[in-house]
Amino acid sequence: MHTENLLIELGTEELPPKSLKQLGQSFADNFRQALEDAQLSFDAVSWFAAPRRLAITVSALAQSQEDSVVEKRGPAVSAAFDADGEPTKAALGWARGNGIEVSDAERMVTDKGEWLLYRANVPGQPVITLLESLLNQAISRLPIAKPMRWGSYDTQFIRPVHTLTALYGAEVVPLTALGLNSGRTVLGHRFHGEGKFELVHADNYAQALKAQYVIADFDERAQAIKNELEDKASQLGLVPDYNTALLEEIAALVEWPVVLQASFDESFLAVPKEALIYTMKDDQKYVPLLNQDGSLASTFLFVSNIESHDPSLIISGNEKVIRPRLADAEFFFNTDKKKSLESRVESLSSVLFQKQLGTLKEKSARIASLAGFIAGQINADETQASRAGLLSKADLMTEMVMEFPEVQGVMGKYYALNDNEPEAIAHALYEQYLPRFAGDTLPSHPVSAAVSLADKLDTLVGIFGINQLPKGDKDPFALRRAAIGVLRIISEQQLPLDLNVLVDKAIEVYGGKLTNSQTKDQVIDFVLGRFVSLLQDQGISTDVIQAVSARRPTRPADYTARIAAVAEFKQLDEAEALAAANKRVANILAKQGIDGELAIDGTLCSEPAEQTLYNALMQVKGTVETAAAQHNYNEVLRSLASLRAPVDDFFDNVMVMAEDDKIRQNRLALLLLLRSLFLKTADISLLAKS
Structure with a gap:
């Protein structure tokens, strides 16, 4: 099937800088979802966002949907015809709804009987006829908290929209959105270039805008700003002080970034640097420069949206703007120092x-x-x-x-x-x-x-x-x-x-x-x-967290110590078997309603496996209790790991629920001790199988 690249651009007034990136990403995500819902084939959806535009391009977009086969099942044959073989009202109504005669219907046989069936080939719709609906659907889902109206339009958007560009390859896609009819007119830079121009082909979008002093790709523009900030700071032997949020906000304010250097009076450096940096970054979107020791320099960088023939005028203007802000900070600092906290x-x-x-x-x-x-x-x-x-x-x-x-x-x-x-x-x-x-x-x-x-x-x-x-x-x-x-x-x-x-x-x-x-x-x-x-x-895996959380340790340092020990224990060969044994023990004790303490009488351990488990428990009990008191949970679980063989042997060879009440109670006491020693760290019965 023939494909072309699609471009759609909304030419707007200056968009909110802190929302610009999210708007661009959402526009692309929404349109991608709309294309998928419409079952249109394409390779990828890319987005562009600059202060005066939101745009998407769709690569290799199919010219139409694929043809499809629609099947509509009707009433069961037993209900579609009366005793004389004549169509019933149900069959006639279903056929009429599908535009056919009952005699034209096919039959579908299933395990549950035979049904009337209508099968039709549905030709795919051309993409040109679908795009208006898809675009408006994508726009309606943009994250716009406070939409606005403008001029005489009834439509609403985050800012006034002046142009709507829609090209499928070289062809204009006729559609209407936000009260505008589509065309091929694109707004250039507000001060440089031609102001507006006609875009010949969807593939030329980014390059044509660069010729008009607009870098439409948000990430490319941000990266260009970052590179120039780093280069200029390096030349000065200084370090630019900015984070991703500031960089992206600056990128959302300019279409043709030009990084310039300015300075302020060194006397302001007597004010705590944090206050100066805050006003430069937050109020003016300037990039402060730091000396290698972390102190603030009196030189700073800013990003202009104009490539001026005389940058000194722009630099001077920005220095005039920052001076009263810094003077305010200086005044507040000196005034505040006159009173103690x-x-x-x-x-x-x-x-x-x-x-x-x-x-x-x-x-x-x-x-x-x-x-x-x-x-x-x-x-x-x-x-x-x-x-x-x-x-x-x-x-x-x-x-x-x-x-x-x-x-x-x-x-x-x-x-x-x-x-x-x-x-x-x-x-x-x-x-x-x-x-x-x-x-x-x-x-x-x-x-x-x-x-x-x-x-x-x-x-x-x-x-x-x-x-x-x-x-x-x-x-x-x-x-x-x-x-x-x-x-x-x-x-x-x-x-x-x-x-x-x-x-x-x-x-x-x-x-x-x-x-x-x-x-x-x-x-x-x-x-x-x-x-x-x-x-x-x-x-940390969820089962390890659940095992520790079940004990509800209220000392956070103790909590993390238990987490580390259980995570390490889970890697041992013995872990899975002992976790399963703990689960079995917990179920047995729960069925018997036992959650307190039971005394163990070693003389009642008559079976060899029972005696072995008793001896093993007595051998590790002191070590475990001492280690637990010292919050050494790794030692607790390492010691208990040695119980795997006697525990397995016990369950293989000993009947816990013996007929003799004293022996049964003694065996339950053994299991209760086993369980309580493990619970000093965590409920390992909750550990998942590896």
Whole structure:
């Protein structure tokens, strides 16, 4: 079948930069799905996205659908004809609906009887006639939260659309979408080139736009910007400070990127670099440059959308734009330093944390109390932890943080140092927010860890305590992130902390504010529940996680130690047999209703296999209990692995449910001991077969 490449482009006003990449990808995904649903053959769908356009190309798109055979089964023959062999109303109605006579119907014989059958060849529809519906379907599914109307059009889109280009090879596809009729007109760069031009062939799209100063391919444009940023920074002996999000936002703002170098007055470098970097990145989309030691340079890079004959004018204009922003930061910093953080704590009483849980001043007091308690648990300085907790939210009342919210914590550190607070306290004010996202660094000092844990636990316990549990994807207080932060800090830093103790203390600190009687259990279950996704991301198999979770260990460091031991145990040759034996033992004990303790009498072990298992259990029991008390779960499971042979022999040769009640109870006691020794680490009966 003949194929051609298809191009469809929507020429728009400037699209929202933070949404541009997602819009481009969604456009391609939606159209690909529409083509597949329409059973049209094609090789691939590619997408283009620039500030003033969204486009897709479909390579090797078939000119029509394949012909198909449609089969429609009618009534059973027994119901299609009456006793005289005449068609019944059911048969006549079915035939009429298919445009045939009953006599034209075929017969289909199945195991359940004979049926009337209509079989027809349906020719495939030309792609030209299908595209309008497919395009509108793809557009309607774009992730547009707030569509808008423009001019006299009734249609809605994320921004006004001015051109609709649709070419199948060199042929214009006649279709209508968003109130526009398709053609071959494409908008070029707003300031360079011809402004608009006629596209001859779908295959020429990207190249023709480059001739008009537009790089339509989003990834190509981002890569070009990245390469030029790196090259210019390297020439200066500096390091560009940007991440993927900033790079992609810049790429979404320009169609013809030109990287230029500018600078600001070095006197601004007296302001903490984080505040300067924030305003350059977030407000202006500039790329700060760092010296090799990590300090901020007074030179920065920015990306222009114009290839100017006199770049100095653009550079000068951008330097004029950044100066007042930096001057604001300098003014706020110098003004804020005139008051200590401690003097700002009282003003936190005017800011509500949560209506039922009180103000930020009350939260700070709770963090101080809880941080001091946690510090005592981990041998950190309790006085410093309490002090840091008290000051933890004070920087929220500074001019700098009110203007630039992203630097909360960061400015707390600088202002604390300015107040001559100990370094441990200053760093805790910044590190209380760590980790901020997946993979982020953890607090670097025990005092910081205590404050960070206190802050997160106070939020978790408080919000659960008033029954404001997160539902679905709604988590306004970021409780999931807080829970993961708690787990990571405790487990990765091997802190000797128990969630039972921590949550009890957090509840106590709240006094009578909490109304949910299930707060403790719900918080602990919620936090432990975050372990599943956290460990799965690390490649831990689900059955290993389930085996440990069944024991509900509430010490995160202990939890991860058990995970490591069970994962290692699962690789042993003995693991599968012992897991199966544990499952069998669990079922036997459950049927007998046994979940307590039973005494074992060695003299009642009459069978050789029974005596062997008894001796083996007695031999490893002390080792296992000592190792478990020391949280050495690898040693626990290695010792228990030696029981494989006696356990197998026992089940092969001994009848557990003996007629003699004393012997039966003694054998159940043996199995209960076996089970309880394994349960000191995990429920290995839940391990899947290899």
